[in-house]
Amino acid sequence: xxxxxxxxxxxxxxxxxxxxxxxxxxxxxxxxxxxxxxxxxxxxxxxxxxxxxxxxxxxxxxxxxxxxxxxxxxxxxxxxxxxxxxxxxxxxxxxxxxxxxxxxxxxxxxxxx
Amino acid sequence: xxxxxxxxxxxxxxxxxxxxxxxxxxxxxxxxxxxxxxxxxxxxxxxxxxxxxxxxxxxxxxxxxxxxxxxxxxxxxxxxxxxxxxxxxxxxxxxxxxxxxxxxxxxxxxxxxxxxx
Numbered sequence: 001x002x003x004x005x006x007x008x009x010x011x012x013x014x015x016x017x018x019x020x021x022x023x024x025x026x027x028x029x030x031x032x033x034x035x036x037x038x039x040x041x042x043x044x045x046x047x048x049x050x051x052x053x054x055x056x057x058x059x060x061x062x063x064x065x066x067x068x069x070x071x072x073x074x075x076x077x078x079x080x081x082x083x084x085x086x087x088x089x090x091x092x093x094x095x096x097x098x099x100x101x102x103x104x105x106x107x108x109x110x111x112x113x
Numbered sequence: 114x115x116x117x118x119x120x121x122x123x124x125x126x127x128x129x130x131x132x133x134x135x136x137x138x139x140x141x142x143x144x145x146x147x148x149x150x151x152x153x154x155x156x157x158x159x160x161x162x163x164x165x166x167x168x169x170x171x172x173x174x175x176x177x178x179x180x181x182x183x184x185x186x187x188x189x190x191x192x193x194x195x196x197x198x199x200x201x202x203x204x205x206x207x208x209x210x211x212x213x214x215x216x217x218x219x220x221x222x223x224x225x226x227x228x229x230x
Contacts, residue, residue: 001173032217043206043221044157051217089156099210099217100147103157 002027004092006104014112019077021107023090026071030092032099033073035064038087038106047088048075080111115141117209119222126197126229134192134225136207142187143209147219148180151204163190197229 003026013019025033031052036044050057050064050073057064061080066073077084090104116139126132136146145164149157161177163169163184171177181193190209194201206224210217 034218041204041224041226043223045221046218049218093217095217099145099219100159100162101208101219102159103149105156108154 002030002092002094002102004090004102004104006090006107008107009105010108010110012110012112013080015080015082017080019075019080019084019109019111021075021088021090021109022072023074023092023104024070024072025092025102027092027094028068028071030094032093032095033064033066034091034093034101035062035075036089036091036103038089044089077109080109082111082113085109085111115139115209115211115220117143117207117220117222119207119225121225122223123226124228126227128198128229129196131193131195132197132227134194134205134207134227136190136192136209136222138188138209138211138220141209141211141220143190143211144187145210146184146190147208147210148182148190148192149206149208151206151224153204157206160192194227197227199229202227202229 006023034049038044063076087106091101093099093101118137120135148160151157160175161169161171169182184190207222208219
């Protein structure tokens with residue numbers, strides 16, 4: 001089955017700096033890659049997603065890139081703010097699996113003011 | 114976005130008893146629902162996938178007789194933890210999709226924190 005690896009597990013940046021989180025997936029048939037932000041004790045919130053027919057997507061300070069050949073995808077957050085501090089999960093899913101979503105291990109992001 | 118409501122948000126039960134958790138899609142029809150378990154400071158581990166009107170598909174290592182899943186309607190799925198033990202204490206969270214129309218986004222419930230004493 002699908003396996004998603006995520007690095008780093010913890011990331012600490014200064015306010016205003018950029019943060020990058022990287023993921024790899026194992027199933028080449030995966031075609032949908034969402035990123036979630038989860039605050040302590042709360043539900044995951046979708047922050048951005050990308051489909052396999054697109055190499056890059058941007059939404060204000062957040063961007064995601066996908067390299068299908070290498071089976072890598074990354075989240076980029078620019079101009080980080082303290083409120084960006086949370087746990088971020090990458091995930092992968094595919095249509096013929098009913099789009100069941102397999103999550104990476106998570107990255108705990110700390111943005112220092 | 115669409116709303117998924119999960120109930121209860123927290124529950125404490127005695128060892129050996131059963132607990133039912135409900136997951137409802139409030140403003141859309143969920144053709145597929147997923148149940149996850151999340152231990153502290155860990156990722157969401159998929160337990161099972163349920164499609165309305167059919168049996169759930171369990172992930173490897175998840176006991177189907179212990180974690181009973183029912184998806185009887187397009188707006189409700191339930192997870193029953195039978196004969197709960199302290200090691201079942203965790204954060205259980207559901208997500209729902211309406212795969213008709215090509216939608217891929219999953220919407221999560223707020224989660225249920227289960228503590229077995």
